[in-house]
Structure formats: C-alpha cells, structure tokens
Amino acid sequence: MPVQDYGVWKGLPVHYEFEHDYEDPHSPHLSLYYHDNSETEPQFDRKYRQKHKGKPPKKNSPKEIPGLFRAAINIKSTDRDSRLAYWVNYNISEHPMVQELANLDFGFHDLEDLEGKGLDYIRSGLFDTKKGRVLPHDVEGPNNDMIDVLEPEVKESIDKHADIYIFGSRFDTKNGIHNVHMNQGNIKRFRRDDGVFQDGGLLINNKKTGRWTGIFLAFASQAVHTDNVTGHAISRLTWGQFLPTDLIENSVAIEEAVVRKQNSVTLKNLTNHQVSLASWQLHNSAGQAQEFPGNAVLNPMSTCGFEVPNLHLLSNGDIITLVNGDGLKVDGVSYNSQQGNMEGQSVVFAH
Structure with missing residues (x-):
C-alpha cells in the first residue's frame, strides 16, 4: 500500500499553530491539535504555547503537546513550485460518504473501516476542480496565501466545538497524522507514494448548524490526471498549470x-x-x-x-x-x- 497506515481520524480540535516563513522557510506546517475523547477534554498549558508564539522556535523544540494528537498539515511544497492548490467545499454534506463518516466513533479508522475506500480527488467527486486556487505559503497582504485561507476555517472549527475528520497517514508513534493532502500524481522523486483512494483532507462538521465543510490540498506540481490503478501521472498537466486556466x-x-x-x-x-x-x-x-x-x-x-x-x-x-x-x-x-x-x-x- 503506497500510503502507510492510511485512514481517517475523527476528533475534536482544541488548538492550532502555523509556521511562518521565518520559522520554517523550507517545509512549514499547520499543526492542528485535537483529542478524540468526547467525554473529557484533555488539558494543556496554553500560556506556555502562547508565550513562545511569534518567536523563532528552538531547533530541537518538540511540536507535540502532551495529551493531544497533532495533524501536521503541509502549507508549502519542497518542490521547485512551492505553492499549494486549495479547494473548499461548503456543500460537502451532499456527498454520499458524509453519513458514513458521521456514524463513525471518535478515534482513528483504517481503510477496512471505510469499506476499502478513502478520499480520491479525481474519482470521488469531492469538489469542483475549477474553483480551486493556487497559493504561496506566507506573503504580505490579506487572503493571498495558505495561512490566510486556512486559519479562519480552523479557528471556527475550534470556536464552534465542531467534529473534525482528518484523512491521511498516521504517525509511526500513533500520536498524530500527516499526508493530509493529495497522495497521487506526484513528481518522479515521490512517485513511490502514489495511490488511489488514499488522498488526505480535512472535513469539519458544525453540529449546531449541521453544516459540513471540506478542505482539500494538493501540491502545485502534482498531476491533474492519474492512472486508475497506480495513481501515477498520465498527463503532464499539473494543478499549478490547470488553475485558474480554462482547460479540459x-x-x-x-x-x-x-x-x-x-x-x-x-x-x-x-x-x-x-x-x-x-x-x-x-x-x-x-x-x-x-x-x-x-x-x-x-x-x-x-x-x-x-x-x-x-x-x-x-x-x-x-x-x-x-x-x-x-x-x-x-x-x-x-x-x-x-x-x-x-x-x-x-x-x-x-x-
């Protein structure tokens, strides 16, 4: 299986931190901290985290918070084109998979629990591909980079006590999840990681309003069209080229x-x-x-x-x-x- 320990984690978000360009110019992440105990919320030292926010982190400073899980979400690519493609679907509740997800218990669920199929950006009909944006990591100005578009959605999920569903690959340590992005159509260097129905993503369920939001990320260098079996690119067209141009x-x-x-x-x-x-x-x-x-x-x-x-x-x-x-x-x-x-x-x- 190309994506090791792939699945979805149902949890409750409580805290988030973005790495700005001065903190990590090479491979920055959004760290979304969550737990999966619907009865009791774990406690952590918010003041300590806030005191260190806005300062260059120590080289060996741990990113984990005791008692919480962490979703490490890429907000910049290490490829030559470092931008990410970003889609948000505010009508994801109309997708047939949503009811199945809503019935899941809190915690991590592998492909077997999902009847063998996870997310697939090309085959699952998750969003309108033409309505995406290709954005850099961290630049001056409003609503023009990955931090700007992701932060309001993440903050609201915490403020509204929403349920979150994080698709990706569980850490070897079992205390978090990564690969929360498209996992197929990769450039040659990462081709071994290609797979179908194993894409990452973040779904948010605001239980008070009943609204579901789907957030989907891909690297600008990943292919728009992939093989149905291997997930390898079958076209040279990338998301960076496709968005926002009028193509196939x-x-x-x-x-x-x-x-x-x-x-x-x-x-x-x-x-x-x-x-x-x-x-x-x-x-x-x-x-x-x-x-x-x-x-x-x-x-x-x-x-x-x-x-x-x-x-x-x-x-x-x-x-x-x-x-x-x-x-x-x-x-x-x-x-x-x-x-x-x-x-x-x-x-x-x-x-």
Whole structure:
C-alpha cells in the first residue's frame, strides 16, 4: 500500500499553530491539535504555547503537546513550485460518504473501516476542480496565501466545538497524522507514494448548524490526471498549470441525472465548438462504465440527454464521473440519498 497506515481520524480540535516563513522557510506546517475523547477534554498549558508564539522556535523544540494528537498539515511544497492548490467545499454534506463518516466513533479508522475506500480527488467527486486556487505559503497582504485561507476555517472549527475528520497517514508513534493532502500524481522523486483512494483532507462538521465543510490540498506540481490503478501521472498537466486556466475539465458538464427507473444523464457542452463523445465514458462509484455511441456529439453550448442502461445509479447516493477518450476526467458530480429518492424528479447538479 503506497500510503502507510492510511485512514481517517475523527476528533475534536482544541488548538492550532502555523509556521511562518521565518520559522520554517523550507517545509512549514499547520499543526492542528485535537483529542478524540468526547467525554473529557484533555488539558494543556496554553500560556506556555502562547508565550513562545511569534518567536523563532528552538531547533530541537518538540511540536507535540502532551495529551493531544497533532495533524501536521503541509502549507508549502519542497518542490521547485512551492505553492499549494486549495479547494473548499461548503456543500460537502451532499456527498454520499458524509453519513458514513458521521456514524463513525471518535478515534482513528483504517481503510477496512471505510469499506476499502478513502478520499480520491479525481474519482470521488469531492469538489469542483475549477474553483480551486493556487497559493504561496506566507506573503504580505490579506487572503493571498495558505495561512490566510486556512486559519479562519480552523479557528471556527475550534470556536464552534465542531467534529473534525482528518484523512491521511498516521504517525509511526500513533500520536498524530500527516499526508493530509493529495497522495497521487506526484513528481518522479515521490512517485513511490502514489495511490488511489488514499488522498488526505480535512472535513469539519458544525453540529449546531449541521453544516459540513471540506478542505482539500494538493501540491502545485502534482498531476491533474492519474492512472486508475497506480495513481501515477498520465498527463503532464499539473494543478499549478490547470488553475485558474480554462482547460479540459471546463469543456463538458454533467447537468442532471435520472436515477430511478430508466437511468439517464444529461450533458452540456460549455464550449463554442462541437464536441465528439466517441470513446467517452461515464463511470459510477461501483466501477461500472457506459460508453457513448461512436456518432454521439454535442453541438456548441447545447445540452443532450443519454440513456445509460449499463450504469446502475444507486438511489441512496452515488458518484458519476465523465472521462474522455484518453481516459482523462472531464467532470464529476455526486448526489446523496435524499436527492436520489425523489420520485419522478431528476437530480440537477450546480456548476
């Protein structure tokens, strides 16, 4: 397994610390401290931590806090392009995996507890890839670096006593988690770490409002398209190149789907030219595929419905992925059980 000891940790956040450029210019992290005891919150010396905040840390100063676990979240890459790609999905509650996560006990859960599938940025339909940002680590100005965009989300999760779900790789010491980012499509130096359905991420559940937020990170040098088995890059296109440019994933969109009775999917051509769907396919989460007829085309800026008899779309929630003739993802959507059980209505997807 490429990502060792992969899983998700359900916990309660209590403290966080960012490493600024002067503290670690090479490989800085967001340290998110949490516990998984829903009955009693462990105590720690907040004054001691605050007293040392804002000063260059001692070289051998420990980052761990006794009684708490730590999520070490990368906020800068060691690659030549040191930026990170960042997505936030405030409607992640519509994803079919959310209810499964909500039912988990507090603590760490490996892939077996997750029925063998973790997160996958390419195949799980977790967010709209076109709505991401590529950001540096720590620069002057508001809302223009990784610290600026992550801090409000993390701070609110603590202030609102939210539940957090951290996907990644557990430390060998079992006292924390890392690899909380995309874990496939790596550059050659880290290719051995590639894997599918083993991406990292942070999901936040505000229990008072019922809102779920998904936060997803990738290195700018990681590939947008990867092999379905190995997770290795199958295209030279990287997130740093893809965002915010208008490339392949902004050509055809999945507009709606009829889930009950006769399954069908409606596609929309977002371009000003005709798009041939020859050899294109639709996939569901079970791995079933529906290939389009060889003469299927979409006229400029038009929509068209297609029956998908080979694609069994589940009424209790599913993921639909559209790939082109080269096997590259063009669009992906998901729906939950409430949407899938609407009798006589199609599921409409917002883009």
